[in-house]
Amino acid sequence: MAEKLVAEALPWENREYRVGTAEQCMNWTREILVAACGEHFATLETHNPWDKHLLGPDDELLPEHVDSLASDEFGQKITSIAALQPGDLVFLKNTYGDWAEGVLTHVGIAVGEGRYIHRMTSNDGLVKINTIPAEDFDSGIRLKDSLCQIQ
Template identity: 35%
Template sequence: MRIIFEIGESSKHRPQASVNQLSTDDASQSFDDWKYAIASVVLVVLMVSPASGWLDSLTIVHKLQSMVGILPQKGASTTSPVAVRVLKRARAWVGRDFKPGESERCADFVRNILAEAFVEGVGVTNQPWDAGKQTNNGELMARSFFGSDIGKVMTDQNQFLPGDLIGLTNTYGSLPTGAITHVGIYVGNGEFIDRSTRSEPVKQRNIRRSFPNSRVIAVRPHVY
């Protein structure tokens, strides 16, 4: 810890510029200098901390890393190459018609995207998240994706990643509350790509604004 204090003390002896002399570039450079100084201290702490103090040091390190942006925060995930392929194919359909004139083709659209991205093994769930809410199931049903046998099911939007499949409840019909009736592909930033009606093309849109009364569920297929 002596190294930390020495770095802090040395900074006190630097000449301070007047307000008029401090440009935007100088301020930015000063911030960058401190950012990397802190990062260096983190590395030193990791190297010199005794085994008995490892847990405390690790806690401090995670906080510093989060503050200066050196590494992702604990629990962060990255989009898989398979999910990237799926999202690329979905984006290619935005603004284009998918089977115009045919109703209830949201799941058909998603399965078509998976096929175009050469993703195999995303079948029909035998453990639907909305069990008991509806009886019909099959490849053309939105609910057919949302089961733990298909992938990791999530309800916390902070966990969603681009390429995840997004399910929405009660978008039409008179099914019991909680029935999944629509599906699309997550883009990020609260948006997804979906094919919703027979008369409109595929869209990329905000989930909450488009479906304010629906619950949002996501599944990340095991094949990702």
């Protein structure tokens, strides 16, 4: 699965994704997951994300939210940048918005050497490879290979 994810993600570097529409990091990540591993990734989501205890009573859990795939049911939680491998999803916290401290707000895909590819949370909408910011890093997930259906 990891190789498929990276292979689908890398051609996006420096390309635009939904220009003028902010907060598209999870939609881009899901598009990569669908292309690499099947349509079920379009709507796959947990109801017990790792940051659930930080969410307010009126906060909805939806597939387009970053934390929708942040759950032990989908794979192994990675707690350090150094332990990430290419193809792991990378979750950042507190990157924007009026969320409680620690809520997951950004996602991308690890590409190795402490870097990740992601749709920038900005209206210019570029997909970039950047160093994973240690100050915002929360965790990663190594998705279960069994989630990847043959394409």
